[in-house]
Structures are given as C-alpha cells and as structure tokens.
Amino acid sequence: MTVTDWVAEPVNWVFALVGLAVLLAGYRVVTTKNVVRAALFLVAALGGSAALFLLLSAEFVAWVLVLVYIGAVIVLFLFGIMITRAPTGFDEGLDTDNKLWPALLSLALFVTLAWASIDAFGANEILSTGDPTSTELIGESLLGRFVIPFEVVSFVLLAALIGGITIARRDPTPLEGEERLTV
Amino acid sequence: MIVNQFLVLAAALFAMGVYGLLVRRNFVLILLSIELMLNAVNINLIAFESMLSTPEAVGQVFAIFVITVAAAEVGIGLAIVLMIFRNRRSANVDELSLMRW
Numbered sequence: 001m002t003v004t005d006w007v008a009e010p011v012n013w014v015f016a017l018v019g020l021a022v023l024l025a026g027y028r029v030v031t032t033k034n035v036v037r038a039a040l041f042l043v044a045a046l047g048g049s050a051a052l053f054l055l056l057s058a059e060f061v062a063w064v065l066v067l068v069y070i071g072a073v074i075v076l077f078l079f080g081i082m083i084t085r086a087p088t089g090f091d092e093g094l095d096t097d098n099k100l101w102p103a104l105l106s107l108a109l110f111v112t113l114a115w116a117s118i119d120a121f122g123a124n125e126i127l128s129t130g131d132p133t134s135t136e137l138i139g140e141s142l143l144g145r146f147v148i149p150f151e152v153v154s155f156v157l158l159a160a161l162i163g164g165i166t167i168a169r170r171d172p173t174p175l176e177g178e179e180r181l182t183v
Numbered sequence: 184m185i186v187n188q189f190l191v192l193a194a195a196l197f198a199m200g201v202y203g204l205l206v207r208r209n210f211v212l213i214l215l216s217i218e219l220m221l222n223a224v225n226i227n228l229i230a231f232e233s234m235l236s237t238p239e240a241v242g243q244v245f246a247i248f249v250i251t252v253a254a255a256e257v258g259i260g261l262a263i264v265l266m267i268f269r270n271r272r273s274a275n276v277d278e279l280s281l282m283r284w
Contacts, residue, residue, distance in 0.1 A: 011184055019192045026196050026219055030203030035212060042215050045196070049222050052189070056233040061246050065225070068250055073218070073257050080211050080261040084274040095206045096277065102205035106198040113194035118187055126184045126233045133232075133240050141239040142247070153251045160255035167262040170269075 015055060022048035033090045039077045043070050059132035189230035196223035208275045210264045221253045
C-alpha cells in the first residue's frame with residue numbers, strides 16, 4: 001500500500017487525528033507537573049483509545065474501556081490523589097532529577113518495537129472494518145472456550161477487592177505507643 | 184488501514200509509559216504510567232484481532248481480561264499507597280527506604 005492509497009482512505013484521517021490526540025495526552029500524562037491534570041490527561045488518552053477500538057470494529061471492548069476506566073478507575077485515582085496530595089497544585093518535585101537515561105531507554109524501546117513490528121507486518125491490511133464484532137460472539141467465547149480464564153480472572157478481582165479492603169482498613173487496636181495520622 | 188499504524192502507535196504509548204514509570208517519584212503517577220502501558224497492549228490485541236478476524240474474537244476477549252486485571256491492580260495499588268501515606272506521610276517511592284537492604 002503506497003502513501004497515496006493510505007491518504008485516500010478517509011478512515012485513516014480519523015486515525016491520524018485520534019492517534020495524535022492519544023499520543024499528546026499520553027505525553028502530558030508522564031510530563032505534567034500537576035497530579036490531577038495527569039489523571040485527566042489519562043482520561044483523554046483512554047477515550048482516544050476507545051475511539052481507536054471503534055475504528056477497529058471492537059465496539060463492546062470500546063464501551064467496556066469507557067465504563068471501567070473512565071467511569072471507575074479514574075475516579076479511584078482521583079480519590080487516591082485527593083487523599084495523599086491535598087491540596088493539589090503544581091509541584092516541581094514529582095519527577096526524579098535524572099531524566100536523560102529514562103528518556104534514552106524509552107526511545108530505544110520505541111525504536112526496537114516499531115522496527116520489529118514494521119519488519120514483521122510490513123503491509124498487512126485490516127480488512128474487517130465496518131460491522132462491529134457482535135457482543136453475542138464475545139459472550140459465547142467468554143463462557144465457552146475461555147470459561148476457565150474467565151473464572152480465574154473473576155477470582156483475581158474478588159481477591160483484589162478483599163485485599164484492598166484489608167490493606168487500607170485501619171487496624172482497630174493500635175500498638176503500644178503507635179502514632180497515628182488521621183487520614 | 185494497515186495493522187502497522189496501530190502497532191507503532193501502541194509502541195509509542197508503551198515507551199511513554201516506561202518513561203513515566205522510571206521518571207516519576209509519586210506512587211499514584213507511577214500507577215498512571217502502568218495504566219498507559221496496559222492500554223498500549225490493549226490496542227495491540229484489538230488491532231491483531233481486527234487483522235486476523237478469529238472466529239471466537241480471541242483478541243477482544245483477552246483485551247477484556249487485561250482491563251479486568253488492570254482494575255484489580257489499581258485497587259490493590261491505591262490501597263498500598265493509602266497505607267504507606269498513613270505510615271510515612273508521603274507517597275514518594277524514593278523516600279521508602281524501609282525495605283531497602
């Protein structure tokens with residue numbers, strides 16, 4: 001597929017626009033000096049990813065991403081930020097001083113991954129655009145072939161729920177001479 | 184659409200997540216970077232599913248599993264942050280020298 005062919009498809013314009021927004025939001029998540037803004041930029045990045053999923057005809061997963069991430073996980077993050085960093089504002093001390101090596105490492109990682117995928121999947125095209133994957137198919141797959149992983153992952157979620165409550169709960173009987181912060 | 188445009192985008196997002204993981208000092212921001220990396224993996228899975236069109240939608244099912252595990256990870260991670268903050272009055276990981284050998 002040549003560049004002119006690629007530009008001729010309108011769906012690629014949508015991809016370029018959304019992809020640019022996702023990259024910009026992702027960049028701001030790891031560079032901004034304000035923790036609340038980092039969480040809100042993550043909302044933008046995840047929303048853009050959901051739009052990409054819609055382009056790839058994965059309708060159900062896109063809405064799961066919006067509901068679970070933007071609806072629940074980000075709210076949890078904002079709770080965590082409000083509890084540990086209130087009052088929230090701009091803060092210079094969010095990053096370590098040495099940024100050169102992490103930047104070089106992540107750049108090397110990106111070049112390696114991008115080169116490997118371009119090398120392996122040169123011009124493989126995505127043909128199945130248009131009709132969204134039916135939720136019925138995903139449900140049958142989840143409770144058919146993947147029923148054991150499904151049960152395991154539900155158990156993981158239950159264990160995480162109980163573990164989260166147990167870890168964050170205040171111990172009812174403080175130790176002798178233990179100082180407590182009232183949070 | 185070619186599959187590579189999604190793979191390269193996901194690689195860029197993953198690299199940003201790695202950068203954030205290494206650079207940030209605040210525990211909550213490290214968790215945000217991990218979410219970015221998991222999301223990059225999801226984009227890969229969905230793109231491959233769309234390319235291969237498996238009869239059982241394997242890629243999408245695995246993306247749902249990744250989302251579920253990420254939700255569990257955030258729950259546990261934030262509980263740990265809360266506990267550390269309660270004890271140390273700080274959520275910065277480089278001040279946590281308690282378990283350093």
